[in-house]
Amino acid sequence: xxxxVAGNDSVTVKGQIAVSCLILSAEGIYKxxxxxxxMEERISAEGIDTGFKCAAFGRVASATVxxxxxxxxxxxxxxxxxxxxxxxxxxxxxxxxxxxxxALTPEKKEMNVQSLICIENxxxxxxxxxxxxxxxxxxxxxxxxxxxxxxxxxxxxESTATFTGSCTFKVLIASGGDVITEEFAVPVxxxxxxxxxxxxxxxxxxxxxxxxxxxxxxxxxxxxxKCDICIFAEAD
Numbered sequence: 001x002x003x004x005v006a007g008n009d010s011v012t013v014k015g016q017i018a019v020s021c022l023i024l025s026a027e028g029i030y031k032x033x034x035x036x037x038x039m040e041e042r043i044s045a046e047g048i049d050t051g052f053k054c055a056a057f058g059r060v061a062s063a064t065v066x067x068x069x070x071x072x073x074x075x076x077x078x079x080x081x082x083x084x085x086x087x088x089x090x091x092x093x094x095x096x097x098x099x100x101x102x103a104l105t106p107e108k109k110e111m112n113v114q115s116l117i118c119i120e121n122x123x124x125x126x127x128x129x130x131x132x133x134x135x136x137x138x139x140x141x142x143x144x145x146x147x148x149x150x151x152x153x154x155x156x157x158e159s160t161a162t163f164t165g166s167c168t169f170k171v172l173i174a175s176g177g178d179v180i181t182e183e184f185a186v187p188v189x190x191x192x193x194x195x196x197x198x199x200x201x202x203x204x205x206x207x208x209x210x211x212x213x214x215x216x217x218x219x220x221x222x223x224x225x226k227c228d229i230c231i232f233a234e235a236d
Contacts, residue, residue: 001121001230004083006052011043011083013056015230018212019063019075022144022172030143030174034213035073041081048085055119056083057208057232084119084234120192120233126167127226130184136221137175144172145216147227149188149209163190163207163233169225171216182223190231208232 001015017037024030048054058081066074126149151165170183214227 001056001058001232002123004054004056004121006045006048006050006054006085008050009044009046009048011045011048011054011056011085013039013041013043013058013081013083015039015056015058016212017060017077017079019060019065019077020144020146020214021065021073023067030172030179032144033073035075036213037075037077039079043081043083045083045085052085052087053119054083054085055121055232055234056081057121057210057230058082059210086119119235120161120231122190122192122231122233123228124190124231125226125228126186126188127224128167128169128184128186129222129224130169130182130186132173132182132218132221132223134173134175134180134182140173140175140218142171142216142218142223143174143179145214145225146170147211147214147225149211149229151188151190151207151209151231154205154207159193161192163192163231164188167227167229169214169216169223169227171218171223171225173218184223184225186225188229190229205233205235 003014005012017039018034020032020034022030022032058079061078061080063077068074147167147169149167151163153164155162165188166185167188168183168185173180173182210230212228212230216223216225
């Protein structure tokens with residue numbers, strides 16, 4: 001999800017869908033092809049107006065891939081999109097200080113405090129490496145790679161919110177006529193600005209993540225992985 005913009009009784013969501021295909025050619029060779037499809041959806045939402053703060057998340061429900069005689073791939077993808085909108089508003093707090101004991105002059109202090117809006121859309125990359133557990137062959141190569149992210153902790157300090165967790169890379173390695181699965185995990189950390197951070201730890205956060213692109217390489221017994229992660233977070 002690249003953007004979620006509020007309009008008159010609607011939300012326009014734009015982004016990309018990445019479809020990764022593992023192809024077996026007639027020569028018996030595996031290769032991976034990744035295609036990126038643009039996505040734009042207008043969601044009806046009664047009562048929404050311009051100026052609302054919006055965020056969105058989604059998933060690919062299914063993807064169908066067909067190969068043509070000219071070597072081109074025809075891809076048809078179905079997806080589900082959810083959007084959340086909140087109206088910004090201000091809370092006016094007034095503090096009156098009076099003291100009869102010390103005969104202080106009455107003072108009046110007025111502050112404008114923006115409301116806590118607990119939704120966040122983010123996009124970041126993570127990379128790392130792991131050691132393969134299987135024996136190494138002479139002509140080993142990676143034929144497919146996937147990744148999965150799990151956010152399991154939230155912290156706030158001053159005006160920054162921090163989400164931490166892990167990303168697990170899983171690769172398929174062609175080795176001596178066999179296909180071997182290897183996986184390794186790397187830490188994940190995402191930071192974003194937070195409004196009224198003192199209240200953030202009291203909120204219940206729900207985090208959704210999606211992987212948009214995965215690249216892995218194999219060098220002797222070391223596997224290096226890099227992926228792009230979309231994150232959506234909301235708090236009750």
